[in-house]
Amino acid sequence: MLVAAFFCLLAFTGEAAFGADQKVDIAVQQSGETFIIDATIDIQVSVETAWDVMTDFDHMTTILGTLTVSKVIWRNGNSWIVKQEGVAKYGPFSYSFESDREIQLEPMKRIVARNLSSTLTRMDSEAEIVPLNHGVQIKYHIEMVPGSLLARMFGLPFVRHEVEEQLQRMATEMTVRRDRAESATKASGLQD
Numbered sequence: 001m002l003v004a005a006f007f008c009l010l011a012f013t014g015e016a017a018f019g020a021d022q023k024v025d026i027a028v029q030q031s032g033e034t035f036i037i038d039a040t041i042d043i044q045v046s047v048e049t050a051w052d053v054m055t056d057f058d059h060m061t062t063i064l065g066t067l068t069v070s071k072v073i074w075r076n077g078n079s080w081i082v083k084q085e086g087v088a089k090y091g092p093f094s095y096s097f098e099s100d101r102e103i104q105l106e107p108m109k110r111i112v113a114r115n116l117s118s119t120l121t122r123m124d125s126e127a128e129i130v131p132l133n134h135g136v137q138i139k140y141h142i143e144m145v146p147g148s149l150l151a152r153m154f155g156l157p158f159v160r161h162e163v164e165e166q167l168q169r170m171a172t173e174m175t176v177r178r179d180r181a182e183s184a185t186k187a188s189g190l191q192d
Contacts, residue, residue, distance in 0.1 A: 022171040028160045033121075035159050037142040041167045044135035045174045049182060051108050051129060053174045054138075057082045063173045064166060069098075078105040081116065099123075121145035140167065 026039040060070035069085040085098040099118035123144040130137040
C-alpha cells in the first residue's frame with residue numbers, strides 16, 4: 001500500500017473506487033524533496049482478509065487499476081521481491097512506471113517495503129494491521145522522493161489524492177470482493 005502494491009506509491013489511479021468509500025485519515029508533508037505520508041483506514045474485515053489482500057501481489061493488477069504487471073519474482077520465507085509496472089494518470093497527464101521492491105513480511109501484522117530499482121528516486125514504506133473490535137485498522141507510512149515530473153509538478157495534493165485512492169481500492173477489495181466470498185463460503189458450509 002499500500003502498498004504492497006498497496007505499499008507502492010507507483011500504483012496510481014485516476015478512477016473512482018467502486019463500492020462504499022471508507023474514511024481515510026491522511027497527513028502529507030514535504031521536507032525538501034521528500035514526501036512523508038501517514039495514513040490510517042478502519043475496515044470491517046478480519047485480519048486474515050486484510051492480510052490476504054495486502055500481500056496478493058500476483059493479483060494486484062485487478063485491485064489497483066493502473067498496474068499492468070505485478071508479480072512476486074523471488075521468495076525466501078518472509079522476504080520477497082516484487083516487480084510492478086503500470087501507467088500513472090492524473091487528469092490529462094500520464095506516464096509509465098516500474099519498480100522492483102524488497103518486501104519483508106511479519107505475517108498478519110506488518111509489511112515493510114523498500115525500492116531496489118524504480119522510477120521513484122527513493123521510497124520506503126510500512127503498513128501495519130491493527131486488530132479492532134469489529135475489524136482492522138491499516139496504518140500506512142511512506143517516505144518517498146518522486147522521480148516523476150508529474151508528482152513534482154502537482155506536489156502534496158497529488159500525493160494525498162493517490163494514497164487515498166489506493167487505500168480506498170484496497171478497502172473495496174477487502175470488503176466487497178473478499179469478505180463477501182468468505183461469507184458465501186461459510187454460508188455454503190452451513191447448508192451442507
